[in-house]
Amino acid sequence: MKVLRSPRTLISWRRRLDRDGITVGMVPTMGALHAGHRALIRKARLACDALVVSLFVNPKQFGPREDFARYPRSFTHDATMCRQEGVDLLYAPSLEAMYPAGHQTSVTVREVSARWEGAVRPHHFGGVVTVVAKLLSAARPDIAFFGQKDFQQTVVIKRLVTDLNLDVTVRVCPTVREADGLALSSRNIYLSPGERRVAPRLYAALQAGRAAMHRGMTSGAEVTRAMKTILAREPLVTVDYLAVCDPMTLEPLRVVRRSAVLLGAIRLGNVRLIDNILVGR
Numbered sequence: 001m002k003v004l005r006s007p008r009t010l011i012s013w014r015r016r017l018d019r020d021g022i023t024v025g026m027v028p029t030m031g032a033l034h035a036g037h038r039a040l041i042r043k044a045r046l047a048c049d050a051l052v053v054s055l056f057v058n059p060k061q062f063g064p065r066e067d068f069a070r071y072p073r074s075f076t077h078d079a080t081m082c083r084q085e086g087v088d089l090l091y092a093p094s095l096e097a098m099y100p101a102g103h104q105t106s107v108t109v110r111e112v113s114a115r116w117e118g119a120v121r122p123h124h125f126g127g128v129v130t131v132v133a134k135l136l137s138a139a140r141p142d143i144a145f146f147g148q149k150d151f152q153q154t155v156v157i158k159r160l161v162t163d164l165n166l167d168v169t170v171r172v173c174p175t176v177r178e179a180d181g182l183a184l185s186s187r188n189i190y191l192s193p194g195e196r197r198v199a200p201r202l203y204a205a206l207q208a209g210r211a212a213m214h215r216g217m218t219s220g221a222e223v224t225r226a227m228k229t230i231l232a233r234e235p236l237v238t239v240d241y242l243a244v245c246d247p248m249t250l251e252p253l254r255v256v257r258r259s260a261v262l263l264g265a266i267r268l269g270n271v272r273l274i275d276n277i278l279v280g281r
């Protein structure tokens with residue numbers, strides 16, 4: 001497995017593959033890889049001739065009071081997992097390589113970034129789409145793989161790809177969960193034992209919303225109330241939002257006629273968890 005550290009070397013590596021018609025897959029990550037990342041890597045490995053995994057903790061998607069400094073970093077572990085899974089190239093650029101002195105350009109996706117995560121973390125998606133645009137421009141993958149857990153992020157990135165005419169297919173893969181339903185996340189390691197016991201209640205709340213819809217409930221407000229009821233019983237939980245949305249626009253739905261995405265974000269102590277469920281009627 002090759003390890004590259006700068007956009008220039010990544011661009012050169014990709015150009016050499018153009019001559020041979022090799023399909024390239026990419027799994028962009030911030031490292032601290034877990035079983036959810038492994039599942040993405042395996043899907044990408046099966047779909048493409050050559051596979052790039054990026055490891056970069058992007059400071060521009062963290063707000064001033066968020067956890068950039070303590071975000072888990074585990075290069076040796078991550079490189080070992082990538083090597084085990086047959087990754088061809090590990091792209092682990094430095095901060096200086098990604099944002100050299102004089103860097104001034106940022107990318108904004110406005111409407112689908114405005115609600116939910118965008119409202120709670122106003123700097124977040126500007127940082128996400130800027131770094132993803134840089135990664136996709138340098139690696140030029142045929143397919144980029146993302147996890148459904150960050151559902152709003154996948155909608156934002158699809159909008160980015162469409163609006164900038166980027167020649168890449170965005171493939172969204174199902175959320176990987178613990179046995180009790182908790183969505184895998186690099187931040188789960190920060191949960192105390194008591195918080196960890198409560199954390200799966202977010203998924204339980206989303207399941208309650210789905211069950212209400214399957215019983216025939218069509219009011220977005222009533223479905224949201226069914227979700228809130230589950231979390232109202234948990235004194236450790238602070239709810240950022242629970243919402244019933246259009247899966248394409250992320251606008252809240254007053255009436256659910258076809259499909260919906262149920263979105264949720266909670267705080268347990270200093271740890272913030274997000275999750276979602278797609279529901280078809």
